[in-house]
Amino acid sequence: MHLSEFFRNGRFVITCEITPPKGVNTDEFLNTVDMVKNHVDAVNIGDNQRAVMRAAALAVCHLLKQKNIEPVMELTARDRNRIAIQSDLLGASMVGIENILLVSGYPPAVGDHAQAKPVYDFDSVSLVSAAKSLTKGQDVTGHALDGAPDFCIGVVANPGLKPAEPHLERLKQKIAEGAQFIQTQTVYDLEVLERFMEAVSKFNVPVMVGHTMLRSASMASFMNSNLPGVCVPDKLIRELEGLPKQKIAETSLQLSIDLLRRMKPLCQGIHFMVAGWEQHMPTVAEAVAGKRPLRP
Amino acid sequence: MNNLNQADRVLVIASARDLVDMIKEGAGGNLEVTYAANQKEGLEKARKDLPAIIVLGYLEPQGTAFQLHRKLQEGWITKNIPLLIVDLQSDDSRPVLSMEEGLQMEADEYLALRRGDGQVSLTRLAEPIARLREKLHTRLKTTANIVREAILDPNTFCVTWEQVPGRGAFEMQQEELVENARRAARKGKIHAVSVTDNPGGNPAISTEILCTEVRKLGIEPLVHLAFRDKNRNECESILYGLAGLGVRNLLLLTGDYPSSGGFKGRSKPVFDLDSVHGLQLVQMMNNGMEHEAMGKKTTLAPTDFFAGTSVSPFKQSEAELMGQYFKLKKKIESGADFVITQLGYDARKLHEVLTWLKVHGYSTPVMSNIYVLPLGAAKIMNTNQIPGCVVTDKLLEEVAQEAKAPDRGRSARLTRAAKMYAVAKGMGCAGAHIGGHGLTYEAVEEIIGKGEEMAKDWRTLVAQFDYPQRDGFYYFERDPQTGLNLETPAARPSRGSRTPIYEFSRLAHVTLFNPKSVVFKGFRPVARRLDSSSTLESAFGFFEHLTKVALFGCMNCGDCSLFDVAFLCPMSQCPKNQRNGPCGGSYEGWCEVHTDKKCVWVRAYERLKKHKEEEEIGDNCVPPCNWELMGTPSWLNFYLGRDHSAKRLGIQPPQEKAKPAESDKAKEAKETKKAA
Numbered sequence: 001m002h003l004s005e006f007f008r009n010g011r012f013v014i015t016c017e018i019t020p021p022k023g024v025n026t027d028e029f030l031n032t033v034d035m036v037k038n039h040v041d042a043v044n045i046g047d048n049q050r051a052v053m054r055a056a057a058l059a060v061c062h063l064l065k066q067k068n069i070e071p072v073m074e075l076t077a078r079d080r081n082r083i084a085i086q087s088d089l090l091g092a093s094m095v096g097i098e099n100i101l102l103v104s105g106y107p108p109a110v111g112d113h114a115q116a117k118p119v120y121d122f123d124s125v126s127l128v129s130a131a132k133s134l135t136k137g138q139d140v141t142g143h144a145l146d147g148a149p150d151f152c153i154g155v156v157a158n159p160g161l162k163p164a165e166p167h168l169e170r171l172k173q174k175i176a177e178g179a180q181f182i183q184t185q186t187v188y189d190l191e192v193l194e195r196f197m198e199a200v201s202k203f204n205v206p207v208m209v210g211h212t213m214l215r216s217a218s219m220a221s222f223m224n225s226n227l228p229g230v231c232v233p234d235k236l237i238r239e240l241e242g243l244p245k246q247k248i249a250e251t252s253l254q255l256s257i258d259l260l261r262r263m264k265p266l267c268q269g270i271h272f273m274v275a276g277w278e279q280h281m282p283t284v285a286e287a288v289a290g291k292r293p294l295r296p
Numbered sequence: 297m298n299n300l301n302q303a304d305r306v307l308v309i310a311s312a313r314d315l316v317d318m319i320k321e322g323a324g325g326n327l328e329v330t331y332a333a334n335q336k337e338g339l340e341k342a343r344k345d346l347p348a349i350i351v352l353g354y355l356e357p358q359g360t361a362f363q364l365h366r367k368l369q370e371g372w373i374t375k376n377i378p379l380l381i382v383d384l385q386s387d388d389s390r391p392v393l394s395m396e397e398g399l400q401m402e403a404d405e406y407l408a409l410r411r412g413d414g415q416v417s418l419t420r421l422a423e424p425i426a427r428l429r430e431k432l433h434t435r436l437k438t439t440a441n442i443v444r445e446a447i448l449d450p451n452t453f454c455v456t457w458e459q460v461p462g463r464g465a466f467e468m469q470q471e472e473l474v475e476n477a478r479r480a481a482r483k484g485k486i487h488a489v490s491v492t493d494n495p496g497g498n499p500a501i502s503t504e505i506l507c508t509e510v511r512k513l514g515i516e517p518l519v520h521l522a523f524r525d526k527n528r529n530e531c532e533s534i535l536y537g538l539a540g541l542g543v544r545n546l547l548l549l550t551g552d553y554p555s556s557g558g559f560k561g562r563s564k565p566v567f568d569l570d571s572v573h574g575l576q577l578v579q580m581m582n583n584g585m586e587h588e589a590m591g592k593k594t595t596l597a598p599t600d601f602f603a604g605t606s607v608s609p610f611k612q613s614e615a616e617l618m619g620q621y622f623k624l625k626k627k628i629e630s631g632a633d634f635v636i637t638q639l640g641y642d643a644r645k646l647h648e649v650l651t652w653l654k655v656h657g658y659s660t661p662v663m664s665n666i667y668v669l670p671l672g673a674a675k676i677m678n679t680n681q682i683p684g685c686v687v688t689d690k691l692l693e694e695v696a697q698e699a700k701a702p703d704r705g706r707s708a709r710l711t712r713a714a715k716m717y718a719v720a721k722g723m724g725c726a727g728a729h730i731g732g733h734g735l736t737y738e739a740v741e742e743i744i745g746k747g748e749e750m751a752k753d754w755r756t757l758v759a760q761f762d763y764p765q766r767d768g769f770y771y772f773e774r775d776p777q778t779g780l781n782l783e784t785p786a787a788r789p790s791r792g793s794r795t796p797i798y799e800f801s802r803l804a805h806v807t808l809f810n811p812k813s814v815v816f817k818g819f820r821p822v823a824r825r826l827d828s829s830s831t832l833e834s835a836f837g838f839f840e841h842l843t844k845v846a847l848f849g850c851m852n853c854g855d856c857s858l859f860d861v862a863f864l865c866p867m868s869q870c871p872k873n874q875r876n877g878p879c880g881g882s883y884e885g886w887c888e889v890h891t892d893k894k895c896v897w898v899r900a901y902e903r904l905k906k907h908k909e910e911e912e913i914g915d916n917c918v919p920p921c922n923w924e925l926m927g928t929p930s931w932l933n934f935y936l937g938r939d940h941s942a943k944r945l946g947i948q949p950p951q952e953k954a955k956p957a958e959s960d961k962a963k964e965a966k967e968t969k970k971a972a
Contacts, residue, residue, distance in 0.1 A: 215399075222408075247514065276400045
């Protein structure tokens with residue numbers, strides 16, 4: 001089911017990113033999916049996300065589809081040229097994948113195959129336009145397709161990035177090319193989100209605010225030093241600093257709940273990126289959005 | 297007493313040494329920096345050296361640092377050691393953690409220090425080093441034991457709040473206890489929450505487990521460890537568990553006698569160790585206990601316990617009080633880090649402990665016990681139903697008057713507690729141990745607040761805590777000016793007593809059990825002969841036992857302690873089997889358990905006093921009974937150098953190996969079992 005339909009029905013949409021297995025054993029992956037599946041509208045499957053080599057998102061999404069769980073398939077331009085991109089998109093549609101998230105992707109240097117050749121044949125804008133073109137029954141060089149895919153196209157944005165203008169300009173282009181929803185990088189500052197929402201309001205596209213629960217003070221400091229555009233306020237870090245390990249989760253979840261409750265009226269959904277803390281995601285989601293029927 | 301120096305060690309694990317130099321610079325002179333170049337070495341050193349902080353930098357190949365971070369965080373030995381990940385970033389360096397790893401990091405601290413290429417000289421890294429120093433020092437503070445610091449620091453008045461757990465797993469008493477600890481942790485005015493160990497000798501939820509919960513709430517627990525219900529192995533086992541979970545503060549106590557409320561009757565009183573032994577055990581563990589496993593000597597990693605004990609100055613008679621101080625001497629010599637007084641309201645008595653320590657050249661800090669006294673408790677204590685807790689008639693009358701107020705005496709008893717706080721602080725106690733049934737956190741804060749206010753005028757309050765016991769004995773002469781004590785010991789009027797059994801035993805001892813005597817030397821070969829045949833040995837043992845049952849009520853422990861208690865058997869005559877001095881439970885000289893019998897230590901004092909030998913009680917720390925000797929003839933054990941008295945007197949076992957009969961029997965039993 002298209003995510004855009006959820007939005008159209010006025011539903012506050014919740015997605016959660018789950019990391020595909022590194023290997024062919026799907027047990028742990030499926031266990032993780034089980035933790036969140038009843039609390040989300042769709043599960044995001046990363047495409048070798050953060051440049052760490054893992055099982056193909058397409059195959060993993062197919063697996064979810066078979067289990068009647070709605071996937072959002074991420075596709076990056078880092079590892080494929082335009083032929084592979086289109087081919088994968090057609091394949092995805094063939095196995096029933098409808099929601100895709102198109103991103104340029106972190107460079108190989110941040111991941112576990114630093115020597116890999118970065119492809120970037122397309123950028124995020126041309127990715128969107130290629131996908132859109134496919135849905136209209138044409139490939140990017142104008143050849144007709146025998147049967148067109150049907151996609152709901154998502155893109156990403158980073159509200160905290162400075163300077164904001166070039167970034168917003170690109171976002172505008174992506175929307176113009178046919179993007180239908182936005183998932184953002186994680187935001188810890190209400191004001192940053194407010195400013196962003198104001199800037200994108202003219203696009204008239206639903207926005208899901210990204211959220212990562214803070215696993216530790218050190219992890220927060222790490223994000224501040226290493227994730228462009230992410231800024232965890234000192235106040236939040238201090239709340240976690242020096243806490244006994246057993247208390248961190250409790251405190252961190254409360255911080256997330258407080259923050260997301262204030263953000264909820266501003267946006268149309270939440271996208272959780274919790275890397276290893278999936279078990280806590282339902283607690284936060286329920287506290288913020290309430291208990292909800294699974295389908296609208 | 298910091299016998300570890302572990303607080304001073306920083307372990308740096310990184311492939312390149314540049315981080316070590318930075319840490320050395322950042323750490324300053326008072327920290328010792330050790331280095332490990334790879335995961336294996338890092339893990340080994342972290343486990344063996346127990347550093348105060350681990351600093352983890354880039355490790356080849358990428359991904360190793362994250363793996364090691366996990367192992368350190370999850371490892372039993374290393375889980376409580378703060379882990380600081382330092383990322384020395386430059387244009388050509390690889391990050392310590394990949395982005396994926398960084399998002400899953402659970403270290404205590406992450407610090408990214410940016411430096412340009414080639415910028416390696418330390419002077420140009422002043423700013424990152426300063427940040428590093430700040431981080432190291434804040435981390436060190438979080439690992440420091442604030443109870444130890446508060447008690448040892450003369451400028452800090454340590455406050456602990458006593459909690460009493462009850463019977464049952466899911467009872468309101470437990471709920472309240474945890475809630476109290478949570479509030480205390482949040483407000484930060486109290487240094488520790490103490491949890492009593494099966495209070496009143498009744499079964500209650502385990503203090504050790506509650507204390508690990510209390511620690512999770514963010515406040516230091518003070519674990520009461522009583523020796524009533526646990527033998528030496530159980531104590532050691534619990535102590536390892538506590539150390540492993542980062543619980544470090546202990547209060548070692550004899551313990552009340554088991555109540556009659558146990559499951560299907562009164563529980564078996566254990567009293568395998570006394571508090572002197574407990575302190576010795578903790579001291580050994582803190583120094584790194586040596587033991588033998590499969591023929592190999594090993595030394596265990598040292599623990600970091602801060603162990604206190606109690607003393608009861610509120611004793612009525614000379615013999616009881618002297619016994620307390622003799623035992624206190626042994627406790628201090630066995631490594632007591634601090635002392636908490638028993639419950640009492642006589643300021644001169646509290647001052648007496650401080651003066652006694654000063655006069656004897658000890659610097660052991662004293663915590664004053666402040667119990668918020670309601671009428672009900674006062675009545676019970678006045679009739680001596682809680683052993684060792686003294687409420688005199690005069691005090692009871694005052695409390696009864698106060699209870700007539702509309703608030704049923706609440707404000708009066710809090711004020712009394714605040715005044716005691718002020719007096720304790722003023723006279724030089726290291727802290728206050730506050731307790732009271734149903735006491736709320738607010739009330740405790742009120743006591744602290746008012747107490748602090750009144751502390752400077754403490755001398756004017758002393759007169760309000762003048763509660764001598766009837767014919768009560770004080771160690772020192774009274775100082776008429778302050779109402780407290782001079783440093784001159786008072787006369788000790790007791791003349792002692794002479795009993796035929798004692799005088800006879802003394803005589804027998806001098807002739808038979810003096811290694812220098814002719815009889816001893818002559819009898820030693822006979823003893824060896826008797827010992828070599830199990831028939832002869834048991835015949836001799838039977839004869840010895842009969843004699844000693846008749847004279848001393850001997851229990852055949854085989855490790856005879858008659859010499860240590862003026863020929864009174866602590867196994868049969870003392871319900872708590874105290875070998876090193878009295879417990880705190882006696883009342884006007886009478887035993888806490890058998891109230892129609894005098895305390896053995898009171899009798900021992902009187903017997904020895906007659907010969908002016910009473911000081912001997914404080915002279916040597918008697919080890920706990922060696923149960924390997926149980927049921928064997930103690931005279932042979934003495935003659936053949938096997939029991940504790942023989943060891944103290946330097947009696948060597950005979951040349952060829954004479955095995956203790958017990959182990960022979962054990963072997964035999966094993967063989968028959970096998971055959972069966």
